[in-house]
Amino acid sequence: xxxxxxxxxxxxxxxxxxxxxxxxxxxxxxxxxxxxxxxxxxxxxxxxxxxxxxxxxxxxxxxxxxxxxxxxxxxxxxxxxxxxxxxxxxxxxxxxxxxxxxxxxxxxxxxxxxxxxxxxxxxxxxxxxxxxxxxxxxxxxxxxxxxxxxxxxxxxxxxxxxxxxxxxxxxxxxxxxxxxxxxxxxxxxxxxxxxxxxxxxxxxxxxxxxxxxxxxxxxxxxxxxxxxxxxxxxxxxxxxxxxxxxxxxxxxxxxxxxxxxxxxxxxxxxxxxxxxxxxxxxxxxxxxxxxxxxxxxxxxxxxxxxxxxxxxxxxxxxxxxxxxxxxxxxxxxxxxxxxxxxxxxxxxxxxxxxxxxxxxxxxxxxxxxxxxxxxxxxxxxxxxxxxxxxxxxxxxxxxxxxxxxxxxxxxxxxxxxxxxxxxxxxxxxxxxxxxxxxxxxxxxxxxxxxxxxxxxxxxxxxxxxxxxxxxxxxxxxxxxxxxxxxxxxxxxxxxxxxxxxxxxxxxxxxxxxxxxxxxxxxxxxxxxxxxxxxxxxxxxxxxxxxxxxxxxxxxxxxxxxxxxxxxxxxxxxxxxxxxxxxxxxxxxxxxxxxxxxxxxxxxxxxxxxxxxxxxxxxxxxxxxxxxxxxxxxxxxxxxxxxxxxxxxxxxxxxxxxxxxxxxxxxxxxxxxxxxxxxxxxxxxxxxxxxxxxxxxxxxxxxxxxxxxxxxxxxxxxxxxxxxxxxxxxxxx
Numbered sequence: 001x002x003x004x005x006x007x008x009x010x011x012x013x014x015x016x017x018x019x020x021x022x023x024x025x026x027x028x029x030x031x032x033x034x035x036x037x038x039x040x041x042x043x044x045x046x047x048x049x050x051x052x053x054x055x056x057x058x059x060x061x062x063x064x065x066x067x068x069x070x071x072x073x074x075x076x077x078x079x080x081x082x083x084x085x086x087x088x089x090x091x092x093x094x095x096x097x098x099x100x101x102x103x104x105x106x107x108x109x110x111x112x113x114x115x116x117x118x119x120x121x122x123x124x125x126x127x128x129x130x131x132x133x134x135x136x137x138x139x140x141x142x143x144x145x146x147x148x149x150x151x152x153x154x155x156x157x158x159x160x161x162x163x164x165x166x167x168x169x170x171x172x173x174x175x176x177x178x179x180x181x182x183x184x185x186x187x188x189x190x191x192x193x194x195x196x197x198x199x200x201x202x203x204x205x206x207x208x209x210x211x212x213x214x215x216x217x218x219x220x221x222x223x224x225x226x227x228x229x230x231x232x233x234x235x236x237x238x239x240x241x242x243x244x245x246x247x248x249x250x251x252x253x254x255x256x257x258x259x260x261x262x263x264x265x266x267x268x269x270x271x272x273x274x275x276x277x278x279x280x281x282x283x284x285x286x287x288x289x290x291x292x293x294x295x296x297x298x299x300x301x302x303x304x305x306x307x308x309x310x311x312x313x314x315x316x317x318x319x320x321x322x323x324x325x326x327x328x329x330x331x332x333x334x335x336x337x338x339x340x341x342x343x344x345x346x347x348x349x350x351x352x353x354x355x356x357x358x359x360x361x362x363x364x365x366x367x368x369x370x371x372x373x374x375x376x377x378x379x380x381x382x383x384x385x386x387x388x389x390x391x392x393x394x395x396x397x398x399x400x401x402x403x404x405x406x407x408x409x410x411x412x413x414x415x416x417x418x419x420x421x422x423x424x425x426x427x428x429x430x431x432x433x434x435x436x437x438x439x440x441x442x443x444x445x446x447x448x449x450x451x452x453x454x455x456x457x458x459x460x461x462x463x464x465x466x467x468x469x470x471x472x473x474x475x476x477x478x479x480x481x482x483x484x485x486x487x488x489x490x491x492x493x494x495x496x497x498x499x500x501x502x503x504x505x506x507x508x509x510x511x512x513x514x515x516x517x518x519x520x521x522x523x524x525x526x527x528x529x530x531x532x533x534x535x536x537x538x539x540x541x542x543x544x545x546x547x548x549x550x551x552x553x554x555x556x557x558x559x560x561x562x563x564x565x566x567x568x569x570x571x572x573x574x575x576x577x578x579x580x581x582x583x584x585x586x587x588x589x590x591x592x593x594x595x596x597x598x599x600x601x602x603x604x605x606x607x608x609x610x611x612x613x614x615x616x617x618x619x620x621x622x623x624x625x626x627x628x629x630x631x632x633x634x635x636x637x638x639x640x641x642x643x644x645x646x647x648x649x650x651x652x653x654x655x656x657x658x659x660x661x662x663x664x665x666x667x668x669x670x671x672x673x674x675x676x677x678x679x680x681x682x683x684x685x686x687x688x689x690x691x692x693x694x695x696x697x698x699x700x701x702x703x704x705x706x707x708x709x710x711x712x713x714x715x716x717x718x719x720x721x722x723x724x725x726x727x728x729x730x731x732x
Contacts, residue, residue: 103139424499
């Protein structure tokens with residue numbers, strides 16, 4: 001288990017009003033599983049039934065199972081399932097993470113796993129460039145204390161639920177019928193005595209003959225772990241094709257790495273190395289790992305209210321019940337990267353030549369054969385004095401559901417509801433630099449009449465409080481980058497970026513039994529839904545101008561609407577014959593009309609063969625789709641910095657193709673850098689489409705009480721895949 005997990009924990013759970021809580025909350029699920037008590041709707045079908053086993057593979061995790069796992073959020077629980085089969089961001093992801101927790105079913109990406117709460121969509125959310133309109137749900141916004149069970153459908157689900165369900169569905173069922181009072185508190189640390197996690201949750205529920213009300217509130221906090229506290233942050237050696245090895249790391253150390261004279265290789269001068277010499281990648285690379293977060297800190301508050309009221313009968317509408325859900329989660333989190341590697345030309349594509357008339361270049365910079373300073377186009381310096389690039393985000397997620405449900409006089413069930421979810425984010429960044437000011441600070445300098453060093457020449461001074469920059473010293477020495485220097489080149493650079501997501505839907509459905517066949521009653525469900533999805537992202541003005549080392553970004557805003565209708569049937573084919581207690585066929589069809597790309601039709605067919613009480617076989621064939629999200633459609637162009645290796649730099653003797661583009665014959669840096677890469681949305685995108693086949697069986701031997709085994713085969717053919725072209729692909 002990873003060190004960031006709770007490998008050594010102390011758990012405390014206090015139950016208040018225990019008699020009421022245990023008597024009403026735990027048996028609720030048991031009653032639903034009983035074939036003789038009531039019909040329920042199981043994920044993977046809209047038809048209520050008494051049998052929990054359908055044609056599609058569904059994993060059910062109860063609240064008791066979650067408690068035994070010792071997790072503090074539903075996302076960590078889901079990521080521990082074997083069916084996740086791929087990486088998804090969580091609080092252990094610093095570079096590329098945003099404090100959210102996602103789930104990638106079948107390893108197909110979080111955006112291809114549909115997340116529902118009580119069978120209804122959950123609003124998506126995150127933070128960072130281009131988000132506030134992200135394509136995935138943050139599972140950290142669903143309070144663990146409110147969960148009764150989690151159902152994971154491992155099959156294509158577009159015919160039943162619409163877009164996004166290519167890999168499957170996570171349906172989180174809440175404790176909306178809870179009675180009693182419960183207080184839970186937990187404390188845990190890792191086996192390294194760090195990464196502390198605390199949580200407190202309180203749930204109370206009451207009911208009468210006419211209705212019920214459940215209220216839950218809670219708080220949780222997770223402390224940071226630095227990568228320097230783990231052995232895996234140490235240097236690793238890279239083995240190259242010619243047999244030589246070099247330290248992994250960055251070519252921008254906390255000392256200067258600059259142009260050699262007249263096209264010679266870069267030279268460096270660290271405190272331990274004496275005078276200027278040619279840079280040696282085997283000893284001069286900087287290990288930036290230790291000063292990054294290994295586990296990101298976060299804090300969360302949640303409030304949830306759920307309830308229902310029995311209205312009674314109105315004409316042909318019987319057992320009418322009004323219900324509602326309301327929740328709000330406030331979430332703050334931080335990420336911390338190594339201090340900025342300031343290399344204006346190479347890393348950020350902005351020329352900021354270090355002038356030979358700059359005082360610090362003249363005094364401390366490398367010299368030409370005549371002993372004079374020369375212009376430095378490629379210069380690099382890790383600005384360790386800043387303490388790092390820090391990003392703090394504050395997010396709020398709210399969701400309301402209002403609806404009515406009941407039965408018609410003929411026994412059919414009906415449901416009508418309105419749902420609205422909103423996610424807002426605000427991200428504060430610091431530790432970055434204004435490239436225009438950097439250019440001024442490394443330009444020519446002069447001394448004024450008072451003997452103070454000033455930017456610019458005597459004939460053309462630069463005002464605006466410009467402070468000349470000295471990159472030739474080292475942190476912790478008299479020649480380090482001073483606070484005044486940092487203050488000027490940062491330009492008080494503390495940006496605030498905001499974003500939001502929303503989803504709003506109106507839906508109505510009806511289900512029941514239509515007629516009887518020799519093997520049993522034919523069940524059906526029919527429904528319609530109208531939904532609107534939207535999002536926006538507003539970057540800071542400095543990001544809009546593209547003059548900072550934090551990259552550049554344009555604003556994002558957009559929305560789309562979709563109108564849908566679905567129909568589903570379950571047809572019993574055989575009942576109670578030799579080698580078949582039952583065989584039933586299920587089929588579903590959904591039509592979707594999008595305002596962006598047009599219409600789409602998805603279908604599904606499945607079969608369940610229950611041989612006896614111990615053995616059940618099943619198979620499904622379906623097609624699914626994922627509509628392009630608001631971030632993919634309307635995302636404003638932004639610059640990100642993914643790590644990639646220059647294919648020319650990794651060659652001891654660059655090919656003619658490399659040298660013809662201007663690469664020097666002796667160029668052999670060999671380092672993996674974070675490459676500025678421009679990305680943005682495309683309004684002309686069409687949906688992803690998938691053909692899906694699943695087959696398997698369930699074996700529950702009577703001889704071993706409580707044992708149940710499932711075996712599943714799945715195949716997903718995904719076409720029209722929506723993605724950015726990778727930085728490495730472009731370089732190659």
